[in-house]
Amino acid sequence: MSLKTSDIIRKIEQWLPEKYAMKEDKIGLITGSFEKEVNKILVTLDVNMDVIKEAVNNKVDMIFAHHNPFYVMPETFVSDTPQGRILKELLKNDISLYVAHTNLDSAFGGVNDVLADILGLKNVSSLVTGWKERYIKFAVNVPLSFEEKIRKAITEAGAGYIGNYSDCTFHIEGNGYFMPKQGTEPFLGKAEELSKVPEVKIETILNIEKLDKVLKAMLEVHPYEEPAYDIIPLYNDGKKTGLGRIGYIQNPITLKDFLELVKKSIGVSDLKYTGDLNRHVYKIALCGGSGMSFFKDAWQKGADVYLTGDIKFHEAQEAKELGLALIDAGHYATEKPVVEKAANFLLLNFKEKAQVIISKVNTDPFAYYKG
Numbered sequence: 001m002s003l004k005t006s007d008i009i010r011k012i013e014q015w016l017p018e019k020y021a022m023k024e025d026k027i028g029l030i031t032g033s034f035e036k037e038v039n040k041i042l043v044t045l046d047v048n049m050d051v052i053k054e055a056v057n058n059k060v061d062m063i064f065a066h067h068n069p070f071y072v073m074p075e076t077f078v079s080d081t082p083q084g085r086i087l088k089e090l091l092k093n094d095i096s097l098y099v100a101h102t103n104l105d106s107a108f109g110g111v112n113d114v115l116a117d118i119l120g121l122k123n124v125s126s127l128v129t130g131w132k133e134r135y136i137k138f139a140v141n142v143p144l145s146f147e148e149k150i151r152k153a154i155t156e157a158g159a160g161y162i163g164n165y166s167d168c169t170f171h172i173e174g175n176g177y178f179m180p181k182q183g184t185e186p187f188l189g190k191a192e193e194l195s196k197v198p199e200v201k202i203e204t205i206l207n208i209e210k211l212d213k214v215l216k217a218m219l220e221v222h223p224y225e226e227p228a229y230d231i232i233p234l235y236n237d238g239k240k241t242g243l244g245r246i247g248y249i250q251n252p253i254t255l256k257d258f259l260e261l262v263k264k265s266i267g268v269s270d271l272k273y274t275g276d277l278n279r280h281v282y283k284i285a286l287c288g289g290s291g292m293s294f295f296k297d298a299w300q301k302g303a304d305v306y307l308t309g310d311i312k313f314h315e316a317q318e319a320k321e322l323g324l325a326l327i328d329a330g331h332y333a334t335e336k337p338v339v340e341k342a343a344n345f346l347l348l349n350f351k352e353k354a355q356v357i358i359s360k361v362n363t364d365p366f367a368y369y370k371g
C-alpha cells in the first residue's frame with residue numbers, strides 16, 4: 001500500500017504534536033498535498049535553493065524541515081525574491097514541505113533533548129514550561145451489573161492513565177436513590193416512586209484532552225437516561241515540556257573543559273563565551289537555536305552556564321553582570337544534531353514504504369575565518 005503525506009504527518013504528530021509549538025509558529029504542511037504519494041523524504045534543518053536542488057535531483061516527494069522558509073511571510077509571491085524562488089520550485093516540483101519548528105524544540109527527544117543527550121546531562125528538565133498536561137478526576141455512578149462494561153468503555157477511551165500504568169480506576173459500592181418523574185423512561189424503578197438501587201461509583205483520572213471521548217464512551221454504554229457523573233479539575237502535576245533544558249554534567253569541571261566538551265560533542269571549531277575559564281560549572285542550561293530570551297530563566301534556576309546561539313552584545317553584558325557564563329555555539333550547530341534524530345524516526349516508522357535521506361547541504365550562512 002502506498003504512503004501518503006497525511007500518513008506521515010499523522011505519525012510525526014504523535015511525536016511532535018502541534019500543542020508543543022509556540023502560538024504564532026507556522027508549522028505543519030506548508031506546500032504540497034496531504035494526498036500526495038510519498039516514496040522519498042529529505043530531512044533538513046533549512047530549506048534554501050541548494051536544498052531544493054538536492055531534493056529535485058534525488059526525486060524527493062516530501063521535505064521535513066525544522067525552519068520554515070516562509071516564517072516571515074512575503075508580501076508577494078513573485079519568483080524574483082529568495083522566498084519566491086523557493087516557493088516556485090517547491091510547487092513546480094510538487095514537493096510537500098512539512099515543518100516542525102518549536103514543537104520539535106520542545107518535544108521529548110527533540111532539539112533540546114538531543115543537545116542535552118550529546119553533552120551527557122543528567123536530571124534534565126525543561127528550562128521553561130510551554131505545555132503542561134492537565135488532569136481531571138472523572139467519577140460516574142453505575143448500576144452494579146454495568147460496572148465492568150463502563151469501566152472498560154472509559155479506560156479504552158483514554159481514562160485511567162497514570163505514568164506507565166493504564167486502567168487505573170477506584171470503585172466504591174453504595175446505594176443510589178432517585179425518583180423518575182412523569183414522562184421519563186427509567187431503566188430501573190417506576191415513575192413517581194423513590195428507588196433505591198445498588199450502584200458502584202467508578203472514579204478515575206484523565207488528561208483533559210481525552211474528556212470528550214471518555215464522556216461519549218460512557219454515555220454510549222450507560223443504561224440510565226440521566227447518568228450521574230462528576231468532572232473535577234485537578235492540580236496534580238502531569239507531564240510537561242517546553243523550550244530549553246537544564247540539567248547536570250557528570251562532575252563539576254572548569255568552564256574551559258566544558259567548552260572543550262561542547263566543541264567535541266557538536267563538532268564546532270569556534271565557541272564564543274563569557275565567564276572565567278577556571279571557574280567550575282556543573283548545572284548546565286541550554287537552548288538550541290536562538291535562546292537568549294530565556295537567559296534569565298537559566299540564571300534564576302541556578303545554572304552555571306547557558307549554552308545557546310545568536311547571543312547579542314548587550315544580552316551578553318547583562319548575563320555577565322549576573323554572573324552567568326554564556327556559550328554561543330551558533331544557531332546552526334546547536335540544532336543540527338536533531339536532523340539525524342528526525343531521520344531515524346521516519347526510518348523507524350516508514351522504512352518499508354519510503355526512503356529517508358539526510359540533506360548534505362550545509363545551511364549555516366556563517367563561515368569561520370581562521371586567518
Ligand SMILES: [Zn+2]
Pocket residue numbers: 067288289290331335
Ligand atoms: Zn532554529
